[in-house]
Amino acid sequence: MxxxxxxxxxxxxxxxxxxxHRATFGPLPGADPVELAAAAELTGRGGAGFPTAVKLRxxxxxxxxxxxxxxxxxxxxxxxxxxxxxAVLLSRAPHxxxxxxxxxxxxxxxxxxxxxxxxxxxxxxxxxxAERPDGAAVxxxxxxxxxxxxxxxxxxxxxxxxxxxxxxxxxxxxERGVDGRPTLVQNVETLARLALMARGDRETSGRTLVTRRxxxxxxxxxxxxxxxxxxxxGDVLPLDSHVRAxxxxxxxxxxxPAAVARGLPLDRAGLEPVGAALxxxxxxxxxxxxCGLRETARxxxxxxxxxxxxxxxxxxxxxxxxxxxxxxxxxxxxPPQLLxxxxxxxxxxxxxxxxxHPDGTVRLVASALGVFAPEVRLHASGRCSATTTRPFLPVxxxxx
Amino acid sequence: MTRLAVDPIACTGHGLCxxxxxxxxxxxxxxxxxxxxxxxxxxxxxxxxxxxATCPTRALRLVQTAARSAATDA
Ligand code: SF4
Ligand code: SF4
Numbered sequence: 291m292x293x294x295x296x297x298x299x300x301x302x303x304x305x306x307x308x309x310x311h312r313a314t315f316g317p318l319p320g321a322d323p324v325e326l327a328a329a330a331e332l333t334g335r336g337g338a339g340f341p342t343a344v345k346l347r348x349x350x351x352x353x354x355x356x357x358x359x360x361x362x363x364x365x366x367x368x369x370x371x372x373x374x375x376x377a378v379l380l381s382r383a384p385h386x387x388x389x390x391x392x393x394x395x396x397x398x399x400x401x402x403x404x405x406x407x408x409x410x411x412x413x414x415x416x417x418x419x420a421e422r423p424d425g426a427a428v429x430x431x432x433x434x435x436x437x438x439x440x441x442x443x444x445x446x447x448x449x450x451x452x453x454x455x456x457x458x459x460x461x462x463x464x465e466r467g468v469d470g471r472p473t474l475v476q477n478v479e480t481l482a483r484l485a486l487m488a489r490g491d492r493e494t495s496g497r498t499l500v501t502r503r504x505x506x507x508x509x510x511x512x513x514x515x516x517x518x519x520x521x522x523x524g525d526v527l528p529l530d531s532h533v534r535a536x537x538x539x540x541x542x543x544x545x546x547p548a549a550v551a552r553g554l555p556l557d558r559a560g561l562e563p564v565g566a567a568l569x570x571x572x573x574x575x576x577x578x579x580x581c582g583l584r585e586t587a588r589x590x591x592x593x594x595x596x597x598x599x600x601x602x603x604x605x606x607x608x609x610x611x612x613x614x615x616x617x618x619x620x621x622x623x624x625p626p627q628l629l630x631x632x633x634x635x636x637x638x639x640x641x642x643x644x645x646x647h648p649d650g651t652v653r654l655v656a657s658a659l660g661v662f663a664p665e666v667r668l669h670a671s672g673r674c675s676a677t678t679t680r681p682f683l684p685v686x687x688x689x690x
Numbered sequence: 691m692t693r694l695a696v697d698p699i700a701c702t703g704h705g706l707c708x709x710x711x712x713x714x715x716x717x718x719x720x721x722x723x724x725x726x727x728x729x730x731x732x733x734x735x736x737x738x739x740x741x742x743a744t745c746p747t748r749a750l751r752l753v754q755t756a757a758r759s760a761a762t763d764a
Binding site: 456457458460600601602603604606607638642643644 | 699
């Protein structure tokens with residue numbers, strides 16, 4: 291007998307309900323999630339790209355070592371304002387995510403299962419849970435709507451009823467997370483991929499969801515696509531002559547000149563050489579009529595305000611960098627030492643916070659200073675090449 | 691194999707540690723500790739231990755280096 295191996299896109303079901311889900315994907319077979327993840331070399335789709343099998347095993351080990359039953363958290367918090375892929379997945383294919391939760395919960399022996407998502411998605415998810423025989427096992431949690439609310443330890447704090455801020459990593463979440471118990475925090479796309487892999491789909495680990503942002507006929511356009519890893523960036527994101535630069539990964543990501551970005555394979559091996567990563571899966575094409583420095587300054591202002599200031603280097607460094615970028619974003623001669631100061635502050639932040647927020651912010655800033663260096667010089671002479679100040683990248687709250 | 695680590699959330703930037711162990715700890719321009727890279731030299735171990743014990747917020751630790759792995763997937 292030959293096994294039929296099906297290949298499915300995450301959005302193949304015609305609707306979000308259980309009947310459409312079952313008709314498209316069939317029932318969820320029993321499978322060991324660790325074996326599935328290891329065989330397919332699946333990596334987490336939440337941003338860090340960590341090998342899923344290693345993470346699953348480390349929580350299972352911690353549960354044995356501490357003799358406490360582990361907690362499983364599906365992470366759909368997606369605090370990144372430019373990203374929409376997890377929200378779209380939870381709206382369009384919720385049962386794949388719920389299948390993934392059920393599969394991993396069984397594999398880990400987790401009786402406490404939480405699905406964290408933005409508040410507006412919870413009524414829909416509650417209706418989907420009600421359709422399932424195993425739905426009562428999952429507790430829905432409204433994730434705080436802040437940039438860091440999806441950070442693993444911040445989400446754990448949120449679920450524990452504490453302010454949604456990152457916690458110290460000296461004791462990791464896998465050992466002491468929700469309720470002080472070993473905790474697996476797994477991104478919702480990763481869970482959905484496991485649900486397809488359990489059904490024999492070997493291709494799904496080679497695909498990923500991306501959020502695209504670009505301008506179409508002078509109107510902003512945002513959508514979510516499933517793409518094969520390794521696809522050339524220029525095939526995924528329309529990059530005509532009206533594109534100035536591409537932001538890859540999101541607000542902890544990397545600016546690249548459009549000409550460099552075009553041919554890059556969208557996977558770890560393709561992006562690493564240019565210092566980029568898929569991160570939160572955001573691909574944004576900055577239109578040529580906008581100023582990259584102005585856009586970056588707005589985003590970094592928001593990121594600095596998002597830090598909550600728990601750690602000295604982040605608390606002191608980010609607001610200074612943000613203020614300096616706001617000065618660089620103006621078409622006027624900056625103070626003579628400003629660029630030197632920014633580079634020095636950028637050097638002081640990485641690896642010194644309780645979370646990767648300063649590291650990611652510095653990556654964005656450094657790439658902007660490189661890609662938009664001609665604009666820095668133009669601004670110094672009192673000019674700017676942009677023809678509109680209309681914001682392109684979304685930043686919650688006031689328009690700066 | 692031992693190195694210094696600081697819990698950045700607990701650390702309040704007193705700078706006491708840098709004063710007591712300048713061989714391995716400097717301060718950044720805001721008064722927060724910058725740890726020397728790599729292993730602590732054997733001859734500093736004892737003093738480092740007592741400096742960690744004097745940190746007013748217990749932010750400074752000595753950790754065994756083999757145990758460093760990060761499993762984060764926000
Ligand atoms: S590194 Fe920054 S964002 Fe992260 S916990 Fe510390 S202060 Fe907060
Ligand atoms: S003594 Fe403790 S609180 Fe003070 S700077 Fe050093 S580590 Fe931070």
